[in-house]
Structure formats: C-alpha cells, structure tokens
Amino acid sequence: MTDKLKPLREKIDAIDAQILTLLNERAKVAQEVGHVKAETNAPVFRPEREAQVLRGVAERNPGPMVSFDVQTIFREIMSACRALEKRVTVAYLGPAGTFSEQAVYQQFGTAVEGLPCASIDEVFRATEAGTAEFGVVPVENSSEGAINRTLDLMLQTTLLISGEVAIPVHHSLMSKTGSMDGVKVICAHSQALAQCQVWLNQNYPNIERRAVASNAEAARMAGDDPAMAAIASEIAGTRYKLGVVKPHIQDDPHNRTRFAIIGQLQTLPSGKDQTSIVLAVPNKAGAVYQLLAPLAKHGVSMTRFESRPARMGTWEYYFYVDVEGHIHNESVAKAMAELKDEAAFFKLLGSYPVSLT
Numbered sequence: 001m002t003d004k005l006k007p008l009r010e011k012i013d014a015i016d017a018q019i020l021t022l023l024n025e026r027a028k029v030a031q032e033v034g035h036v037k038a039e040t041n042a043p044v045f046r047p048e049r050e051a052q053v054l055r056g057v058a059e060r061n062p063g064p065m066v067s068f069d070v071q072t073i074f075r076e077i078m079s080a081c082r083a084l085e086k087r088v089t090v091a092y093l094g095p096a097g098t099f100s101e102q103a104v105y106q107q108f109g110t111a112v113e114g115l116p117c118a119s120i121d122e123v124f125r126a127t128e129a130g131t132a133e134f135g136v137v138p139v140e141n142s143s144e145g146a147i148n149r150t151l152d153l154m155l156q157t158t159l160l161i162s163g164e165v166a167i168p169v170h171h172s173l174m175s176k177t178g179s180m181d182g183v184k185v186i187c188a189h190s191q192a193l194a195q196c197q198v199w200l201n202q203n204y205p206n207i208e209r210r211a212v213a214s215n216a217e218a219a220r221m222a223g224d225d226p227a228m229a230a231i232a233s234e235i236a237g238t239r240y241k242l243g244v245v246k247p248h249i250q251d252d253p254h255n256r257t258r259f260a261i262i263g264q265l266q267t268l269p270s271g272k273d274q275t276s277i278v279l280a281v282p283n284k285a286g287a288v289y290q291l292l293a294p295l296a297k298h299g300v301s302m303t304r305f306e307s308r309p310a311r312m313g314t315w316e317y318y319f320y321v322d323v324e325g326h327i328h329n330e331s332v333a334k335a336m337a338e339l340k341d342e343a344a345f346f347k348l349l350g351s352y353p354v355s356l357t
C-alpha cells in the first residue's frame, strides 16, 4: 500500500510546486494591476471581471473536477490576489455566522474585511458613509418573498446595486445540549420561523416561538441558556457551541436567499447581466400595462416584478422590476429611457452580473 502511494504522492508534490509557482506569478500580476489602478484611483473590486473569470473556468473545465468546486477555488484565488491590491471592507447583517456573512464570502471570497452591522439600515448607512466600500443585504427568499426593508431602503439610497449572489439557506434546530429536554422557547429571525413553520407545527406545536434580530443572535442566546433552542445555520451553531437537534428543518428543501451587493460602483457589462429599477405609475386605468410596453418593444425580458405600497395613504405602489441585460446595452438603454418618460417615478438601481448560483 505505502509502496503504491509513495510515487503518487511525489507526483502530487511536484504538481503542488507548480501550482504554488503559478499562484504567485498570478499574484504578482494582480499587484501590477493594483499599481495601475492606484495611479488612476480606479476601483479595486471589479465584479464584472470576476464573473467573467468564474464563468470562463467553468466553461473550459475539462474535469474530473466539478465546475462548482473549480469556481470555489478560483474565487478564493481572486480574493487573495485582490487583497494584495487592497483588502475590501464589506458591511453585512451580523453578527458573524449569519447567512449574510456566508453571502459575503460567496461573492468576495474570504480575503475581505467583514463589518457586521446590527440591522439592514446600518448596512446601508455604513456603505453610504464609506465605512465599508460595499454592503451585502438580503433582497428575497424563495419561500417567503421580498425582504421589504431592503426594498424600501433601495428607494432612498444613493447607492447602486453592484452585484448579486444567491445562497442555499438550510436551517437547523439546535440547543446547548443537542436535545429539546427542558427547552421552553425556540428563537430565530421571523423569516426563519416562517420558513420552518410547517415542520415546527408538526414537531413542536406547543413550544413558544420567539422572533429575535437574527438567527445568529438566536444561536448566541441558546448558547447562554439551556431553556432556549435556536433555528440557525450550522455555522452559527458551531460558533456558539450548540448541538444539532435536527438538521435542515426548512419546509422547502430548495430554500434560497438572494442578496444584493450595494456600493458606489456602477459595474460594467460582463456579458450576462441584469438591470434593476423601481417605478411608480400615474393612478389611471391601464397604466401598468402601458408602462411595460417599452420592454416588449425593445425585446427586453423581465425576470422579476415586485410591488410595494407607496405608504402615502393612497392605493399607490412602487414596482421593483429586474430585466435581462445591462444599461450599456442599446436595447436596455432605449427601453429604460422610454420607461422613464412614461413613469411617475423612475429610479435605476443598477446593472450587474447575473449571480452564478
């Protein structure tokens, strides 16, 4: 056995030596890119370029490595290279261990400076103030729909959407002891409680459910108090030394949350992009139908349509619309210009690469 392994391990050692040399060659070029950018004060993080690199390695991947894993590795390589130019600071809904933190790493890799914030409002404030160059905020969940606070803040902010990232959301029931003996309350963010309600009704209908600021906060509380259980990610559970009572209790096994990367950056076209806008229409018959006509006219596909009450005491709405393509594409630009003319209110939220996952 050892005789057979020895030459194979020598092969791996030789390949690793080559990988190491190549990684550092790449890192040196990234440093040069950093110097060029510093001369012109150009942005360090370029989401469109990173999306192209990640799509490219998946397209060219000959296997046997699966493309998802190749992309994970290249994301980390780019993250480390980028950190040699400058370590980007990213605000997110904390504390550490939340799905928002996972979304940060999914987009930026782990060579970033995370800035955990107490609320979605604070993520916007920290990014607007420049304390963080980017913020990561939840936009919608596949089971529960829009994250209304984010949509409302998008309306007011001067920031743009620079990118998006979707992550699978798996909730686990956890407690200090790993059992439900003596547990009086199950804590989680209200969204997580909603995403697990069928399972909770079937399994623990008589235990009180309490909504807290975040799942990670619930995990922290459960770590302090054996009478509390938490619904959170297992990452958060590990952080607060919880035992798993039952993994993956979310009602939808494909539960996902989409996050927006917000910042000052207007991302350039990557070749596979999306544009987000907010609109309001005059209060008259057929207005919404008419409003969307420019999309059909210019062959622009709509991928999302969400409404929010305008909260001005009347039955008026803001419409959050995502379309395929970048504002620098002629058809999208023309459709947007016409929409803007027609609408009672129009705001471009940004154009950015479609998320890989």
Ligand SMILES: C=C(O[C@@H]1C=C(C(=O)O)C=C[C@H]1O)C(=O)O
Binding pocket: 030, 033, 044, 045, 046, 047, 049, 050, 053, 077, 078, 079, 081, 082, 085
């Ligand atoms: C090297 C660059 O800077 C960053 C790092 C990248 C990389 O390592 O490939 C890609 C884009 C940027 O976020 C670049 O802009 O090309």
